[in-house]
Ligand SMILES: Cc1cc2nc3c(=O)[nH]c(=O)nc-3n(C[C@H](O)[C@H](O)[C@H](O)COP(=O)(O)OP(=O)(O)OC[C@H]3O[C@@H](n4cnc5c(N)ncnc54)[C@H](O)[C@@H]3O)c2cc1C
Ligand code: SF4
Ligand code: SF4
């Protein structure tokens with residue numbers, strides 16, 4: 001089928017403002033949208049820029065806004081579109097070129113919540129024990145590929161006044177460590193999250209959960225962080 | 237611009253990050269990667285990492301040693317394999333202590349599953365040896381190591397593309413990198429450079445590899461006069477999703493999945509009576525392609541079925557969540573109720589840059605060290621995989637030898653000062669890029685790449701013969717000539733991926749030639765290298781590693797001996 005792709009173009013050094021360019025690609029219904037973007041780049045316009053790496057939804061490179069909804073281009077098949085698709089970069093982030101955005105603020109926020117296991121008890125010679133049930137508590141969160149689709153879709157992050165909110169992706173990782181039975185820094189972690197730009201920044205609007213390409217119950221995880229902080233404060 | 241560090245690591249996959257974690261704090265280390273670090277292809281690894289922990293049933297490193305040697309069709313160096321398998325438990329516990337969220341046994345130990353070629357009692361029956369986190373093991377290990385790098389403030393040069401090395405006489409003294417975001421060139425000086433640039437699966441049309449797997453590191457070493465070892469051994473994984481080539485992990489068979497032909501027959505019983513569907517990958521890939529050639533593919537087409545239905549919804553969705561989602565998304569079918577169409581897909585290169593067991597690059601058949609240069613991971617060849625790698629032994633290789641390279645580098649750099657700084661390498665790259673940016677018009681990178689990929693499928697994949705290989709080499713040489721006419725039409729500085737792909741293609745063409753040439757010279761069948769015209773293993777002539785070296789007269793094939801310690805070559809049956 002013939003697919004029209006209307007694509008956001010912007011080169012900050014040169015263009016005064018962004019514009020849209022429409023390309024036509026002959027595509028198989030089972031082709032990925034990423035395949036179409038590549039065909040444009042290879043056959044029609046090599047100046048089009050976007051990121052990619054794995055091609056099958058495991059690396060998190062190609063998050064973009066597709067018909068208004070953030071998702072991975074490599075996970076969308078041509079057959080799910082009508083004649084035309086609108087493709088734009090992830091909102092919230094600064095555009096560097098076309099569909100490539102500057103993710104450094106995203107990774108800085110990520111870094112700020114200490115995304116690593118913190119333990120005080122020295123480990124034994126073998127593994128730290130963890131029951132399947134304990135593992136299960138955070139299992140869904142380890143699917144996260146840091147594609148930033150959730151953060152880009154979050155109305156709180158989109159709002160200039162609250163843009164310092166760490167955002168759902170970072171909270172998913174915070175959740176993963178906070179609820180890992182091996183971690184021994186829950187107080188410190190809760191301290192890092194217990195403020196208006198931390199877990200309390202979330203207004204439970206569910207946008208993040210709707211877009212997550214790995215089907216992570218993002219909002220629920222954030223809710224559990226809030227509950228844990230609340231309970232810790234009120235218990236003692 | 238110039239920057240100086242003690243150690244430069246090229247590549248942010250598991251090998252590179254493991255090395256970085258090892259030396260950070262004790263040396264000034266920086267990691268350069270052409271993709272954002274967490275986008276490295278190690279994150280795509282699904283099935284697991286092997287170690288004889290014995291968490292699910294009795295297991296011993298001696299059995300792991302034997303299986304790996306046998307899996308390698310006796311071409312792996314047995315001393316290096318011994319180091320790897322003995323170190324495996326420690327490596328796994330270390331990861332666990334860093335925070336890797338492994339799946340667990342009911343007693344709370346690290347969960348383990350079956351994988352092809354891993355057996356107990358020297359081949360008697362399959363053993364659960366692969367430590368796993370559902371089917372996203374690579375993802376969680378990569379994330380954990382990346383998180384450790386953040387914790388220890390490892391310096392990253394993300395989205396920087398390494399174009400060449402700098403040398404001070406013999407010694408490697410750094411790299412020249414191209415900043416993809418700005419188009420600027422950087423000279424990064426160091427006392428030690430580690431190549432951890434991964435594999436080159438993108439040379440083939442059907443592959444499980446990501447776009448970045450273009451073999452840059454191997455080719456850069458090759459151009460600097462380092463030979464490449466055992467390049468003819470390319471692993472085709474039996475179960476790529478048809479027709480995309482996306483991997484369906486061997487974990488699917490490890491958990492009990494079965495291969496069937498058009499008659500519903502479990503054909504692996506005929507090819508590997510003892511371990512059946514859990515035979516080594518080369519054996520299973522050949523079996524599938526033989527079924528297809530003999531018209532027993534599904535509907536007479538180029539694929540067979542991988543049947544998981546009997547495992548039940550719960551097990552499939554818990555242990556194989558990722559691949560279940562791939563099948564649903566990309567084929568629109570549900571593996572809980574329908575069998576998965578699969579075909580072999582190019583997956584892994586056993587060969588690469590020759591190193592000693594501490595990652596030091598070896599520049600000749602006598603084992604002389606190339607000072608300042610190290611390699612680890614898929615781009616390296618220690619050699620622990622020989623002619624065929626066993627599943628889940630790669631992640632182990634990355635971690636064991638990534639760590640050992642890190643250790644070696646941090647000790648070695650204490651003994652050396654920085655080499656003299658020269659502006660020459662940077663200038664050379666500047667003019668190279670300028671040259672590429674002149675539009676020459678005639679040839680397009682994509683059409684040449686497609687030709688190369690098809691050619692490699694035809695002549696350099698699972699079944700090979702002299703005629704095909706010769707034709708392949710000729711065609712690759714023609715493509716190399718045509719490559720001279722490739723120009724970059726995109727003149728923009730920021731994120732000019734066309735420029736990067738043109739440079740990658742040159743690497744891929746060089747490697748294609750090296751692969752086909754090594755394959756042509758090996759007139760026997762061993763592991764993943766199957767010659768229809770020489771269908772037997774010929775230990776008398778070919779129990780040796782091949783080395784392909786770039787000389788002034790072009791590539792030349794040489795050999796060096798295999799290290800055999802405990803296991804004498806035997807017939808390899810599963
Ligand atoms: C789909 C899939 C599943 C797999 N599953 C398993 C498994 O379950 N178990 C197992 O043991 N093995 C598995 N393997 C094999 C294993 O994952 C790979 O061999 C391994 O991840 C390679 O790691 P690496 O660190 O060597 O390189 P990679 O992870 O490929 O990383 C290469 C790095 O080098 C960088 N780089 C490359 N060239 C340049 C350059 N010119 N300049 C700058 N940077 C550069 C890249 O940006 C990247 O950071 C799997 C492989 C695939 C493809
Ligand atoms: S649930 Fe919270 S984090 Fe998610 S989109 Fe809504 S406000 Fe943002
Ligand atoms: S939670 Fe989901 S949407 Fe958000 S970064 Fe992770 S994978 Fe992407």
Ligand code: FES
Nearest residue numbers: 054055059060074
């Ligand atoms: S390219 Fe990796 S997630 Fe799409």
